[in-house]
Amino acid sequence: MRVALFITCVNDTLFPGTGKAVVSLLRRLGCDVDFPAAQTCCGQMHVNTGYREEGVRLARHFTEVFAGYDAVVAPSGSCAAMVREQYPKLAKPGSRGAAAIAEVTPKVYELSEFLIDVLKVQDVGAYFPHRVTYHPTCHSLRGLHLGDRPTRLLRNVRGLELVPLPGAEECCGFGGTFAVKNPAVSAAMGADKTRSIMDTGAEVLCAADNSCLMHIGGTLSRQQTGVRTMHLAEILASTEEAQ
Amino acid sequence: MSATFIGMPGNFPQNSKKAVQNSQLRFNLRKATHTIRGKRASVVGELPDWQELRAAGKAIKDHTLHHLDRYLLQLEEAVTRAGGTVHWARDAAEANRIVTDLVKATGETEVVKVKSMATQEIELNQALAAHGITAYETDLAELIVQLGDDFPSHILVPAIHRNRSEIREIFLDKMPHVTPDLTDDPPALAEAARLHLRERFLRSKVAISGANFMVAETGTLVVLESEGNGRMCLTLPETLISVVGIEKLLPSWRDLEVFLQLLPRSSTGERMNPYTSMWTGATEGQDFHLVLLDNGRTDVLADEVGRQALRCIRCSACLNVCPVYERAGGHAYGSVYPGPIGAILTPQLRGMSSELDASLPFASSLCGACYEACPVAIDIPEVLVDLRAKAPHAAAERAGMKVAGWILNDHQRLAKAQRAATRVRKLVPKRLPGPLSAWTDTRDIPEIPEESFRDWWERNERA
Numbered sequence: 003m004r005v006a007l008f009i010t011c012v013n014d015t016l017f018p019g020t021g022k023a024v025v026s027l028l029r030r031l032g033c034d035v036d037f038p039a040a041q042t043c044c045g046q047m048h049v050n051t052g053y054r055e056e057g058v059r060l061a062r063h064f065t066e067v068f069a070g071y072d073a074v075v076a077p078s079g080s081c082a083a084m085v086r087e088q089y090p091k092l093a094k095p096g097s098r099g100a101a102a103i104a105e106v107t108p109k110v111y112e113l114s115e116f117l118i119d120v121l122k123v124q125d126v127g128a129y130f131p132h133r134v135t136y137h138p139t140c141h142s143l144r145g146l147h148l149g150d151r152p153t154r155l156l157r158n159v160r161g162l163e164l165v166p167l168p169g170a171e172e173c174c175g176f177g178g179t180f181a182v183k184n185p186a187v188s189a190a191m192g193a194d195k196t197r198s199i200m201d202t203g204a205e206v207l208c209a210a211d212n213s214c215l216m217h218i219g220g221t222l223s224r225q226q227t228g229v230r231t232m233h234l235a236e237i238l239a240s241t242e243e244a245q
Numbered sequence: 246m247s248a249t250f251i252g253m254p255g256n257f258p259q260n261s262k263k264a265v266q267n268s269q270l271r272f273n274l275r276k277a278t279h280t281i282r283g284k285r286a287s288v289v290g291e292l293p294d295w296q297e298l299r300a301a302g303k304a305i306k307d308h309t310l311h312h313l314d315r316y317l318l319q320l321e322e323a324v325t326r327a328g329g330t331v332h333w334a335r336d337a338a339e340a341n342r343i344v345t346d347l348v349k350a351t352g353e354t355e356v357v358k359v360k361s362m363a364t365q366e367i368e369l370n371q372a373l374a375a376h377g378i379t380a381y382e383t384d385l386a387e388l389i390v391q392l393g394d395d396f397p398s399h400i401l402v403p404a405i406h407r408n409r410s411e412i413r414e415i416f417l418d419k420m421p422h423v424t425p426d427l428t429d430d431p432p433a434l435a436e437a438a439r440l441h442l443r444e445r446f447l448r449s450k451v452a453i454s455g456a457n458f459m460v461a462e463t464g465t466l467v468v469l470e471s472e473g474n475g476r477m478c479l480t481l482p483e484t485l486i487s488v489v490g491i492e493k494l495l496p497s498w499r500d501l502e503v504f505l506q507l508l509p510r511s512s513t514g515e516r517m518n519p520y521t522s523m524w525t526g527a528t529e530g531q532d533f534h535l536v537l538l539d540n541g542r543t544d545v546l547a548d549e550v551g552r553q554a555l556r557c558i559r560c561s562a563c564l565n566v567c568p569v570y571e572r573a574g575g576h577a578y579g580s581v582y583p584g585p586i587g588a589i590l591t592p593q594l595r596g597m598s599s600e601l602d603a604s605l606p607f608a609s610s611l612c613g614a615c616y617e618a619c620p621v622a623i624d625i626p627e628v629l630v631d632l633r634a635k636a637p638h639a640a641a642e643r644a645g646m647k648v649a650g651w652i653l654n655d656h657q658r659l660a661k662a663q664r665a666a667t668r669v670r671k672l673v674p675k676r677l678p679g680p681l682s683a684w685t686d687t688r689d690i691p692e693i694p695e696e697s698f699r700d701w702w703e704r705n706e707r708a
């Protein structure tokens with residue numbers, strides 16, 4: 003299967019390790035992986051902060067870059083939700099843009115969706131002997147309805163002990179520019195989230211979105227908790243040989 | 246006389262910053278919202294057809310809003326036929342004038358009130374006070390707010406920010422018959438309030454209410470409540486004046502079936518609410534006036550995305566699940582409508598010319614919990630995003646977003662920017678300046694990697 007990676011601008015710039023993990027994971031599972039070089043950003047930050055015009059331009063760019071692939075895989079619940087849920091609302095019904103969006107968006111998958119729904123694998127042959135807790139980010143949970151797909155994958159990782167996160171469904175307080183526009187509330191939400199994470203006794207906090215992990219991880223690190231954050235792809239990509 | 250939100254200074258980030266630092270408030274709010282959230286979730290979970298009910302509620306409201314003119318005229322006719330008098334009020338000032346004149350005509354200087362959001366929205370109590378008329382709130386939480394000269398902070402439980410001992414203090418201070426042996430047990434507090442109110446009910450000749458629903462077909466008004474105080478107000482006085490937003494309409498009596506299931510489960514987490522009062526026009530021995538309030542609603546109706554806010558049945562489920570409301574508290578929103586629904590309704594009703602109102606559409610992390618909880622499926626995040634596009638933006642932010650948009654519009658520009666960031670990666674300070682300091686005040690920033698993904702790919706795959 004010819005798969006295009008939509009690595010997302012945040013991962014591309016700040017978390018290249020996640021992108022590399024997706025590449026090695028998908029190749030291990032037999033996919034022919036391509037990274038269309040012209041890709042940039044889905045436009046979520048612009049649209050959600052009230053800059054619709056710029057957002058629409060980025061959406062148009064996205065549909066041009068990813069037209070013609072069998073599947074587009076993104077290691078970000080939030081960006082996948084942006085494309086699938088919000089793009090259709092950006093174009094005038096019946097317009098050319100709307101047709102392009104209707105053509106591309108159904109083929110866009112978040113990583114765990116792609117593994118379970120398209121490749122039909124639950125055990126990706128990973129090995130990660132650590133105590134891990136999982137935070138289902140809001141857009142994965144309520145935008146994409148990922149359900150237990152990520153935790154099903156984690157449960158099949160050898161050596162991994164998955165511990166439940168209290169209040170898992172509560173927002174961590176990142177919310178894109180919300181973290182900067184409403185810093186007090188965002189920090190308070192982040193502090194409550196890190197407290198729940200500490201209560202689990204986990205070594206690693208895992209999620210399907212590096213933006214949320216950047217916010218929670220930044221808080222965990224400032225508080226010197228010693229808990230690491232890791233993207234789902236990185237755990238799924240790790241094998242016994244790699245350890 | 247309880248305070249009003251008129252001309253609240255500040256903006257949401259400033260207001261909520263204070264609230265976040267108040268640990269008593271954070272504790273009270275967390276406890277209250279989590280309790281009611283849990284109750285709601287369990288009674289909603291009991292109904293296998295909840296999603297169908299929710300869709301039905303949405304559809305009925307949308308249909309009504311689409312034909313609002315027709316149904317309002319039908320309602321007017323039905324109420325008039327049943328002996329009531331209908332008044333139309335374009336805005337708060339007009340509604341307040343109508344009600345004040347009606348009360349004056351009775352010669353009374355005191356009125357009792359059934360809890361009503363519409364009368365709070367128009368600041369009726371203050372308008373009446375300006376004409377020497379005292380309005381007494383009879384809902385327990387509303388009474389606490391009024392006696393404490395405080396602002397309401399929740400749609401359903403206006404005194405949610407107060408705990409038992411604070412309420413006891415207010416009662417000791419403001420209720421003439423209360424003695425210092427009053428405990429802070431809920432039954433004792435309720436009993437004190439009951440004695441305080443009973444006298445008012447028996448004395449009052451005029452009552453003012455709102456309504457949860459109005460039925461166009463029959464001209465019936467419906468009030469749902471938990472304490473029974475509303476029922477006392479509705480039945481005892483000689484004159485009843487109801488002030489109701491024009492969006493509270495339902496076409497037919499049968500439609501109530503859907504909403505009498507949706508509302509109590511969503512709001513108090515009960516299968517059925519304890520007191521449902523319905524009345525049609527004037528009953529024997531009582532004059533009835535209905536004031537139909539617009540106050541910005543037809544403008545909201547004209548907005549394609551924003552109009553869904555008019556489906557709201559004021560259940561407050563969205564407040565109780567909102568992580569931002571839970572930390573910021575209701576006062577930060579500077580309006581009688583706090584929480585997620587307030588963040589979209591207030592700027593639509595009042596416009597975004599004040600700093601506070603312009604900050605409300607940003608008072609959300611867009612986590613989507615409100616949409617999921619809303620019994621009439623109002624897509625609050627969608628409306629928030631739409632309002633953000635209409636809200637004023639600071640010049641510096643506009644410039645920054647433009648630059649970011651320009652860089653992101655072309656992968657070569659993006660790659661250049663990434664390489665520039667990589668070159669200075671060792672120089673990035675731990676504390677960032679300007680608006681980004683908000684990030685580094687409580688969080689560490691991630692390290693900029695040596696190489697972007699795109700450059701890594703280029704080096705390994707295309708070589």
Ligand code: SF4
Pocket residue numbers: 511556557558559560561562563564586615618619620621622623
């Ligand atoms: S927006 Fe929905 S959840 Fe919120 S108060 Fe209104 S009806 Fe209830």
